[in-house]
Amino acid sequence: xxxSKQKVAEHREQIIAAAAKRFRENGFDGIxxxxxxxxxxxxxxxxxxxxxxxxxxxxxxxxxxxRETAQKWEKVMGEFPDNPFEAFAKYYLSPRHQSHPxxxxxxxxxxxxxxxxPLSVKEAVMxxxxxxxxxxxxxxxxxxKSVRRKQAISFLALLVGGMILARSAxxxxxxxxxxxxxxxxxxxxxxxxxx
Amino acid sequence: xxxSKQKVAEHREQIIAAAAKRFRENGFDGIxxxxxxxxxxxxxxxxxxxxxxxxxxxxxxxxxxxRETAQKWEKVMGEFPDNPFEAFAKYYLSPRHQSHPxxxxxxxxxxxxxxxxPLSVKEAVMxxxxxxxxxxxxxxxxxxKSVRRKQAISFLALLVGGMILARSAxxxxxxxxxxxxxxxxxxxxxxxxxx
DNA sequence: ATTATCTATAGATCTATAGATAATGC
DNA sequence: ATTATCTATAGATCTATAGATAATGC
Numbered sequence: 001x002x003x004s005k006q007k008v009a010e011h012r013e014q015i016i017a018a019a020a021k022r023f024r025e026n027g028f029d030g031i032x033x034x035x036x037x038x039x040x041x042x043x044x045x046x047x048x049x050x051x052x053x054x055x056x057x058x059x060x061x062x063x064x065x066x067r068e069t070a071q072k073w074e075k076v077m078g079e080f081p082d083n084p085f086e087a088f089a090k091y092y093l094s095p096r097h098q099s100h101p102x103x104x105x106x107x108x109x110x111x112x113x114x115x116x117x118p119l120s121v122k123e124a125v126m127x128x129x130x131x132x133x134x135x136x137x138x139x140x141x142x143x144x145k146s147v148r149r150k151q152a153i154s155f156l157a158l159l160v161g162g163m164i165l166a167r168s169a170x171x172x173x174x175x176x177x178x179x180x181x182x183x184x185x186x187x188x189x190x191x192x193x194x195x
Numbered sequence: 196x197x198x199s200k201q202k203v204a205e206h207r208e209q210i211i212a213a214a215a216k217r218f219r220e221n222g223f224d225g226i227x228x229x230x231x232x233x234x235x236x237x238x239x240x241x242x243x244x245x246x247x248x249x250x251x252x253x254x255x256x257x258x259x260x261x262r263e264t265a266q267k268w269e270k271v272m273g274e275f276p277d278n279p280f281e282a283f284a285k286y287y288l289s290p291r292h293q294s295h296p297x298x299x300x301x302x303x304x305x306x307x308x309x310x311x312x313p314l315s316v317k318e319a320v321m322x323x324x325x326x327x328x329x330x331x332x333x334x335x336x337x338x339x340k341s342v343r344r345k346q347a348i349s350f351l352a353l354l355v356g357g358m359i360l361a362r363s364a365x366x367x368x369x370x371x372x373x374x375x376x377x378x379x380x381x382x383x384x385x386x387x388x389x390x
Numbered sequence: 391a392t393t394a395t396c397t398a399t400a401g402a403t404c405t406a407t408a409g410a411t412a413a414t415g416c
Numbered sequence: 417a418t419t420a421t422c423t424a425t426a427g428a429t430c431t432a433t434a435g436a437t438a439a440t441g442c
Binding site: 244245 | 399401
Binding site: 026027029030101107108109110111112113114115116119122123125126129130149150153154156157158159160161162164165167168169170171174177178181182184185189192 | 221222224225296302303304305306307308309310311314317318320321324325344345348349351352353354355356357359360362363364365366369372373376377379380384387
């Protein structure tokens with residue numbers, strides 16, 4: 001059963017796409033190589049023709065997930081040039097994002113797992129992390145580049161922490177309170193900086 | 196080979212203590228029941244006399260970890276009545292905390308895993324989460340109780356997100372930048388609120 | 391103090407599942 | 417790329433027993 005080079009590339013993409021989704025939904029250890037291959041429409045054994053190990057896929061899928069979400073973020077902020085951070089915070093801290101980890105921010109779904117990943121994974125992630133900080137810096141308030149970068153970093157930390165805390169609470173009242181509160185605090189801090 | 200009732204209680208404590216430490220270090224799935232029992236000086240099979248499942252231990256150990264760190268946090272803030280949040284932020288965002296996940300904040304080490312845990316675990320954690328929000332609210336700036344609570348929630352989110360982002364970066368320069376930046380932003384926001 | 395009972399533990403074992411490899415087919 | 421297989425390891429269960437605890441007797 002031989003396939004064209006194009007098909008091979010497509011298969012690879014399908015595997016990475018499935019992994020980017022399922023890792024966020026179930027955790028890096030929460031989905032097996034066999035199940036990922038099944039989701040990609042392939043069989044278990046074929047995996048090792050594409051990747052040397054699950055670890056390699058973890059790095060690639062993490063990068064993929066971060067890059068895709070960052071593109072959405074850029075779009076959202078670009079549509080609200082007057083208050084990009086407020087608009088993005090509302091988008092990020094939405095109930096929709098909370099209930100769809102498989103399509104959302106990797107830092108919120110797997111952030112605390114990253115510290116325990118092998119160096120190769122962390123390095124892959126860090127590349128995208130830098131790109132995200134740069135992206136947010138472009139939209140951040142502040143007169144100097146340095147100030148904008150600081151704003152971007154704190155902003156990202158606040159959103160990631162907010163979503164993680166909201167998702168950990170099984171009580172919808174508490175988790176909604178967290179999302180609303182963090183969202184409002186972005187508005188306040190951005191406005192106080194603009195003045 | 197069996198021991199007194201007191202010894203039994205001690206063994207239980209040792210198992211929970213080992214779990215609270217190793218779960219934070221290696222993740223909930225990163226350490227086996229057998230290894231935890233070995234660390235507690237016991238053998239694998241004895242585990243199920245103490246707990247009905249690993250899941251039960253995950254809940255108990257998570258609670259234990261959060262409660263212990265919260266006690267330290269209370270002490271730190273209590274020692275700096277003039278600027279408790281600044282002092283605590285410095286403590287939380289320290290290189291020492293960054294490099295000792297096994298003794299640190301559970302939200303930073305396992306926060307994103309909590310969303311994927313069974314309800315029993317999330318409920319156990321939420322109890323401590325509420326207590327932590329209450330604790331921080333007592334030390335938060337702001338004239339009304341409601342404002343202080345909002346400050347507490349955003350503050351916690353910021354610190355948790357900051358530590359997670361710092362730990363995910365294998366480049367010490369970047370991770371240090373994150374910790375310093377977030378720490379400084381706490382100082383700024385607290386001071387602007389006080390005015 | 392003696393005897394009976396109870397139970398936490400050790401140690402072996404079971405079942406399921408994981409990542410990875412080898413043989414085969416097209 | 418499929419299919420079968422290998423090896424390791426996980427959580428969980430089972431049985432026998434050491435030794436603590438409770439009941440009994442003096």
